[in-house]
Amino acid sequence: MATTISKDQPVVTLINTFTVAPERQEELVNLLVEATENVMKHLPGFVSANIHRGLDGRHVANYAQWRSREAFEAMLRNPEAQAHMGPIAAMAQFDPVLYVVADDITVVS
Amino acid sequence: MATTISKDQPVVTLINTFTVAPERQEELVNLLVEATENVMKHLPGFVSANIHRGLDGRHVANYAQWRSREAFEAMLRNPEAQAHMGPIAAMAQFDPVLYVVADDITVVS
Numbered sequence: 001m002a003t004t005i006s007k008d009q010p011v012v013t014l015i016n017t018f019t020v021a022p023e024r025q026e027e028l029v030n031l032l033v034e035a036t037e038n039v040m041k042h043l044p045g046f047v048s049a050n051i052h053r054g055l056d057g058r059h060v061a062n063y064a065q066w067r068s069r070e071a072f073e074a075m076l077r078n079p080e081a082q083a084h085m086g087p088i089a090a091m092a093q094f095d096p097v098l099y100v101v102a103d104d105i106t107v108v109s
Numbered sequence: 110m111a112t113t114i115s116k117d118q119p120v121v122t123l124i125n126t127f128t129v130a131p132e133r134q135e136e137l138v139n140l141l142v143e144a145t146e147n148v149m150k151h152l153p154g155f156v157s158a159n160i161h162r163g164l165d166g167r168h169v170a171n172y173a174q175w176r177s178r179e180a181f182e183a184m185l186r187n188p189e190a191q192a193h194m195g196p197i198a199a200m201a202q203f204d205p206v207l208y209v210v211a212d213d214i215t216v217v218s
Binding site for chain 2: 001002003004005006012013015029033036037041046047048049050051052053054055056059060061063069072073093098099100101102103104105106107
């Protein structure tokens with residue numbers, strides 16, 4: 001099931017952008033996928049995560065949807081989630097921000 | 110038509126995160142929506158844009174899909190697009206990065 005972005009979705013969106021050394025970009029992608037598969041997706045309120053590889057080699061982004069801000073914040077306090085985030089925080093700078101979708105614009109192709 | 114995120118989509122993804130004074134956040138959201146509706150969506154290769162309002166009041170993000178890196182770069186050179194981006198650049202710091210989707214993880218709710 002693919003992720004859908006729409007201002008009508010009942011979710012909050014985490015956009016977390018990571019800056020990483022190019023030689024470790026792939027490792028960071030793999031750690032984020034593992035953390036999502038092993039921990040995050042089993043927590044209450046998880047909806048989706050999409051791990052993105054920057055074409056510049058130096059960035060990775062996680063576009064993740066949670067049912068509510070409370071569910072996201074509970075994840076941050078979860079010891080298992082924290083254990084998975086430790087090695088990630090050690091290898092990359094990151095800047096997590098929570099959003100809601102203000103407007104969605106698409107073209108029919 | 111809602112935006113779909115999937116690693117099987119033939120798109121490149123721009124994630125552009127803006128930092129803005131809280132009292133101008135709504136104005137920035139409106140300028141990005143206008144630029145998208147009036148210019149971007151009519152350019153070749155535009156697929157979708159989703160404008161996000163940060164819950165912290167200080168961020169705005171644009172999650173936009175283009176058919177190719179070449180289509181995105183042609184937009185950057187378009188004088189009409191540049192005219193719309195001028196006022197936006199004057200009121201916010203921003204950090205545009207192009208990505209591909211490395212992995213997509215969702216739960217069936």
